[in-house]
Amino acid sequence: MFREEKTFVLRFSLEARFPENYDGEEDDYAWLKRWEGQIKPEILKSIFTLLRRHPDLKAHIRNRGISAEDEIEIVIEKDFPEAEDQ
Structure with a gap:
């Protein structure tokens, strides 16, 4: 069997900016928890929903x-x- 491959990278870099008076981890990484618990799963679901539209x-x-x-x-x-043998 012959195989061809191609890699495509879609990278997300997550950043959070806080005011000068922010004192470290006050928010307990709530912004990151939202990404992991809500946004990232929604993105993955959307990707697989789209790919299911292509049954091949x-x-x-x-x-x-x-x-x-x-x-x-x-x-x-x-x-x-x-290919069928002829």
């Missing part, structure tokens, strides 16, 4: 040993049928 593609999450808080890899596969 199969998508799944692949874990390469990196925490899902730091990286999520989505594998999108397309299989081509074997």
Whole structure:
């Protein structure tokens, strides 16, 4: 079987800015908890909803040993049928 591959990276860099009088971790990382608990899952759901509209593609999450808080890899596969012998 011959395989071709292409990697595409969509990177999110999260930043929070606080006023000068902010005293460290007062908010207990509420902005980051919102990302992890609400926004990131909504993004992933949207991606898989869109990919399901393309029945010729199969998508799944692949874990390469990196925490899902730091990286999520989505594998999108397309299989081509074997040519019939003539």
